[in-house]
Amino acid sequence: MSNSNAADPNSVRxxxxxxxxxxxxxxxxxxxxxxxxFRTLWRDMVIWLRSYMVSTTTGFSNLPAIINRLYxxxxxxxxxxxxxxxxxxxxxxxxxxxxxxxxxxxxVNAEISNDQTAADFAVRNLHRYTEEMAGCLEGFNPxxxxxxxxxxxxNLTSMIIQEIIALLEEEYELELDIRERILSHALxxxxxxxxxxxxxxxx
Numbered sequence: 750m751s752n753s754n755a756a757d758p759n760s761v762r763x764x765x766x767x768x769x770x771x772x773x774x775x776x777x778x779x780x781x782x783x784x785x786x787f788r789t790l791w792r793d794m795v796i797w798l799r800s801y802m803v804s805t806t807t808g809f810s811n812l813p814a815i816i817n818r819l820y821x822x823x824x825x826x827x828x829x830x831x832x833x834x835x836x837x838x839x840x841x842x843x844x845x846x847x848x849x850x851x852x853x854x855x856x857v858n859a860e861i862s863n864d865q866t867a868a869d870f871a872v873r874n875l876h877r878y879t880e881e882m883a884g885c886l887e888g889f890n891p892x893x894x895x896x897x898x899x900x901x902x903x904n905l906t907s908m909i910i911q912e913i914i915a916l917l918e919e920e921y922e923l924e925l926d927i928r929e930r931i932l933s934h935a936l937x938x939x940x941x942x943x944x945x946x947x948x949x950x951x952x
Contacts, residue, residue, distance in 0.1 A: 788939030823847040892948040
């Protein structure tokens with residue numbers, strides 16, 4: 750007759766074993782802060798880009814203050830990256846992010862003024878800077894893939910362009926749906942960026 754209380758050698762329900770398994774899933778406070786920092790950076794970027802779009806298309810709010818806040822974002826990326834990857838590489842990334850932001854502004858203004866030539870030029874530049882940012886980030890860190898960055902940044906660019914069009918065509922429900930997707934995507938960008946840094950620091 751079998752003993753139902755006998756220990757199963759394959760069981761992981763003993764307190765010590767369960768505790769060990771759970772600890773393997775934990776991350777440190779420093780790692781959590783890193784994830785939050787990069788999530789916040791990408792969230793701020795998309796929030797202030799939308800503020801620029803809305804302010805420019807409606808004429809409401811303090812546009813110079815929004816632009817000033819938007820232009821602080823590349824420098825914040827620089828401040829976060831420089832301790833890990835050095836000033837030169839971090840400055841390169843900050844410049845590419847700034848040019849990406851500038852071309853979104855150019856696209857918004859071109860669409861408002863119905864300047865299709867300028868709009869097309871801005872879209873081409875956005876795709877070019879997406880590619881350059883992806884290559885720059887891959888060069889920082891072997892734990893980042895250029896293809897993955899092209900995919901992540903390309904999706905962001907496509908959604909931002911869709912959002913601009915929805916705002917200008919007064920498709921407000923559609924714009925809110927796109928906005929929700931962009932905010933969720935910002936978290937994905939932040940997580941991938943933070944994950945790469947964590948792997949870089951702790952091989």
